[in-house]
Amino acid sequence: MYPVEELVQKMISGNRRALGKLITLIENDPSSSAVIVPKIHNLTGNAYIIGITGPPGSGKSSIVDKLIFNYRNEGKKVGVVTIDPTSPFTGGALLGDRIRMQRHYTDEKVFIRSMSTRGSLGGLSEATANVIKLFDAFGKDVIIIETVGTGQIEVDIIKVADTVVLVSVPGMGDDVQTIKAGIMEIGDIFSVNKAETDGVEKCISEIRMMLELSEKNEVWIPPIIKTYGNKENGADDLYKAINNHYTYLIESGIYGKKRVFRGKNELLNIIQNLFMKNLYSFVSEDELEELAEKIANREKDPYMVIEELMPKLRKLYEVF
Amino acid sequence: MPEKKLRILIAKPGLDGHDRGAKVVARALRDAGMEVIYTGLRQTPESIVETALQEDVDAIGLSILSGAHNYLFQKIIDLLKKEDAEDILVFGGGIIPEEDITYLKSLGVKKIFRPGTSTEKIITDVKEMIHKI
Ligand SMILES: Nc1nc2c(ncn2[C@@H]2O[C@H](COP(=O)(O)OP(=O)(O)O)[C@@H](O)[C@H]2O)c(=O)[nH]1
Ligand SMILES: [Mg+2]
Numbered sequence: 001m002y003p004v005e006e007l008v009q010k011m012i013s014g015n016r017r018a019l020g021k022l023i024t025l026i027e028n029d030p031s032s033s034a035v036i037v038p039k040i041h042n043l044t045g046n047a048y049i050i051g052i053t054g055p056p057g058s059g060k061s062s063i064v065d066k067l068i069f070n071y072r073n074e075g076k077k078v079g080v081v082t083i084d085p086t087s088p089f090t091g092g093a094l095l096g097d098r099i100r101m102q103r104h105y106t107d108e109k110v111f112i113r114s115m116s117t118r119g120s121l122g123g124l125s126e127a128t129a130n131v132i133k134l135f136d137a138f139g140k141d142v143i144i145i146e147t148v149g150t151g152q153i154e155v156d157i158i159k160v161a162d163t164v165v166l167v168s169v170p171g172m173g174d175d176v177q178t179i180k181a182g183i184m185e186i187g188d189i190f191s192v193n194k195a196e197t198d199g200v201e202k203c204i205s206e207i208r209m210m211l212e213l214s215e216k217n218e219v220w221i222p223p224i225i226k227t228y229g230n231k232e233n234g235a236d237d238l239y240k241a242i243n244n245h246y247t248y249l250i251e252s253g254i255y256g257k258k259r260v261f262r263g264k265n266e267l268l269n270i271i272q273n274l275f276m277k278n279l280y281s282f283v284s285e286d287e288l289e290e291l292a293e294k295i296a297n298r299e300k301d302p303y304m305v306i307e308e309l310m311p312k313l314r315k316l317y318e319v320f
Numbered sequence: 321m322p323e324k325k326l327r328i329l330i331a332k333p334g335l336d337g338h339d340r341g342a343k344v345v346a347r348a349l350r351d352a353g354m355e356v357i358y359t360g361l362r363q364t365p366e367s368i369v370e371t372a373l374q375e376d377v378d379a380i381g382l383s384i385l386s387g388a389h390n391y392l393f394q395k396i397i398d399l400l401k402k403e404d405a406e407d408i409l410v411f412g413g414g415i416i417p418e419e420d421i422t423y424l425k426s427l428g429v430k431k432i433f434r435p436g437t438s439t440e441k442i443i444t445d446v447k448e449m450i451h452k453i
Binding site: 016017019020021023024027028033035086090091092093094096098099100105106108111112113114116118 | 322324325327349350351352353354355356357358359360363364366367370371373374375376404407417423
């Protein structure tokens with residue numbers, strides 16, 4: 001293994017292998033971020049970040065493929081992170097999003113990395129934010145994150161994006177429900193994919209209705225765009241909508257504000273993860289489990305338990 | 321806490337059209353707790369090596385039925401060397417004659433699984449060869 005310092009130098013000078021290895025370090029060991037990020041942070045902040053989320057099979061990866069194509073036509077360098085769930089039973093994952101992006105495999109201006117959610121979810125959003133920083137420092141102009149949209153986790157991950165695209169497909173009534181459940185608010189653009197299917201207009205009007213219900217005090221009204229992930233140029237309109245959103249963010253000054261907001265999220269996230277990590281070095285999982293049982297059978301109440309834990313929690317403060 | 325996950329690229333080079341075997345192996349390795357990156361059919365040695373770098377895999381497993389195995393393995397191993405990535409292990413499976421296996425091992429291919437090898441054996445051997453380095 002190379003020392004981190006050397007890997008960072010190589011990565012900055014354009015070495016793809018070094019970038020690949022640094023991503024692995026960040027994925028495997030959150031504490032390595034504390035070493036890597038300080039060396040690259042001042043090189044970042046230049047990339048435009050797009051988040052794409054939606055149910056499995058809705059066509060996200062196919063759309064990403066089209067967007068890569070569009071950005072490459074503009075001469076932009078593109079980084080892609082795809083995130084898929086780890087099996088809770090085996091810890092393994094089959095990562096095949098890149099199959100849809102085959103035509104870009106040997107384009108050296110495109111870098112695609114597949115990640116799986118692994119264990120800790122707080123850890124995942126911290127890791128994703130840092131992987132994006134690596135891409136940014138590597139010189140990517142556009143970074144696309146693909147996640148399976150099912151809830152809060154995605155919301156947290158996708159918070160790093162400048163533009164969030166929510167993908168849905170006609171004829172899956174439930175999906176609109178899924179969107180409604182928690183992530184509707186974070187959508188800047190709605191893509192209705194497989195738009196050649198019957199029911200596309202119904203799907204669009206359902207989304208429009210829900211958008212009207214959610215009051216968002218912003219000038220930007222999320223457009224609803226038809227896409228065809230399996231067709232040449234099938235996401236051109238989406239690409240245009242993303243560019244419009246970018247222009248809007250810049251002109252309204254929201255772009256800068258979003259970045260401050262993101263910085264704050266990053267901090268909170270790191271603090272939370274740090275806290276949790278240290279917590280476990282003072283209070284064991286078993287002990288927590290035991291206490292939880294007492295709370296469950298009404299032997300104790302949670303505030304009483306906190307009082308008992310106080311001496312340990314005080315030690316935790318000293319660590320900070 | 322550093323959590324080392326094994327990452328394996330399963331690739332199907334060459335022109336022959338089906339990837340049943342590759343998929344069986346990919347699923348078996350996933351079920352054994354590994355992260356398996358799957359690239360799709362008809363990959364070139366260049367695209368396979370490029371994917372291996374981007375995904376920073378521990379090993380590349382090639383499924384080859386076309387008879388072009390000597391060329392394909394040679395090319396992939398050469399490209400890995402060129403990219404300073406010889407530490408990515410290469411193994412394979414498919415219909416490969418005994419005499420070629422000796423040759424392929426001399427190139428640096430770690431393991432060749434002949435048709436009929438159980439997935440349990442593949443899992444054990446893959447884990448073993450990665451942990452050896
Ligand atoms: N009919 C139709 N199929 C599509 C469209 N977009 C993608 N697909 C197909 O839908 C399947 C799932 O696509 P994929 O991009 O992997 O979806 P993901 O799981 O959301 O990333 C693939 O077989 C695609 O070829 C579309 O607009 N129309
Ligand atoms: Mg996908």
